[in-house]
Amino acid sequence: MxxxxxxxxxxxxxxxxxxxxxxxxxxxxxxxxxxxxxxxxxxxxxxxxxxxxxxxxxxxxxxxxxxxxxxxxxxxxxxxxxxxxxxxxxxxxxxxxxxxxxxxxxxxxxxxxxxxxxxxxxxxxxxxxxxxxxxxxxxxxxxxxxxELERAVEETSAVVSSIRLRKEDMGVIDELVNAGIFKSRSEAVAFFVRRGIETSREWLERVRESVKKIRELQEEVKRELEREEK
Structure with a gap:
């Protein structure tokens, strides 16, 4: 097969x-x-x-x-x-x-x-x-x-500090960093420089929704456990 x-x-x-x-x-x-x-x-x-x-x-x-x-x-x-x-x-x-x-x-x-x-x-x-x-x-x-991240960082590390992104794009990047998907803003920016922020939007929305759902589930479990302990 x-x-x-x-x-x-x-x-x-x-x-x-x-x-x-x-x-x-x-x-x-x-x-x-x-x-x-x-x-x-x-x-x-x-x-x-x-x-x-x-x-x-x-x-x-x-x-x-x-x-x-x-x-x-x-x-x-x-x-x-x-x-x-x-x-x-x-x-x-x-x-x-x-x-x-x-x-x-x-x-x-x-x-x-x-x-x-x-x-x-x-x-x-x-x-x-x-x-x-x-x-x-x-x-x-x-x-x-x-x-691909490691290669992307190596190839773009020289220009990361000079890149200017829209405020909403930086917000997305911060969400991914906070979720642990990227270690830092620099790594995230390096990846999107290589991939292209515009071509990544659909993929980003899928990831954001999944991260959001996981966080909601974690908070719900935490609340249930806290209620059970009382």
Whole structure:
């Protein structure tokens, strides 16, 4: 099987895994709604966790296979790899939305006094596990760019200090530096001098959205943990 056929297979695998995860999620919701009784949060947690963990495992396996293609094929496969990574990110976000909607439907079947306890908190926070996949997607999307960074710094270090960028462009660069994607403004500017700030805008927006989502998830987890400690 050639690498292009393998890419097509990865796309199918992502869609099949996503569809399977949604169907399993819907089955759990329908089962609880048809029961019309009180359900144990621990049991519900185990069932939902199984769905999330299986979906996550499938996507990690796809990411592993994608990295193998990246190593073997190189630059020729770059656009296809970015396309697959974007598809993974989209399906993770869509699944997370469906999961949160399902939890809201199930909430009325959980006694009020149980909702602040560990099992229900764990159920509510389950999508945060998928933040690892989003984070991994960002890393994958940037891998090729960052591999060029060292050369870019060497080639442009003499002119970085004299470059004048628009205020909004510097704002984007500062966001990427604060997120740890670049070590400094100089490194970021060097990279965009090589790549071109205008041609990088679509890519930048994808990265910014992913970074924003990761930060939101981190803050949400932090708040939940702080509430649990009180």
């Amino acid at each position: 050639g690498w292009k056929e393998e890419i097509d297979k990865l796309k199918r695998d992502i869609e099949e895994s996503y569809k399977r995860a949604l169907e399993e999620l819907e089955d759990i919701v329908e089962s609880v709604l048809s029961w019309r009784g009180i359900i144990s949060p621990r049991r519900l947690y185990r069932e939902l966790r199984s769905v999330v963990d299986d979906f996550k495992a499938d996507l990690f396996d796809i990411e592993r296979r994608l990295r193998e293609i990246e190593r073997e094929v190189g630059e020729e496969a770059k656009s296809s790899i970015v396309e697959i990574e974007k598809l993974i990110e989209d399906r993770v976000r869509e699944f997370t939305k469906k999961y949160e909607e399902s939890v809201k439907k199930l909430e009325s079947y959980v006694p009020v006094e149980w909702r602040g306890r560990r099992p229900w908190i764990a159920i509510s926070m389950m999508p945060q596990k998928l933040a690892m996949i989003i984070s991994r997607e960002v890393t994958g999307a940037l891998r090729t760019a960052l591999s």
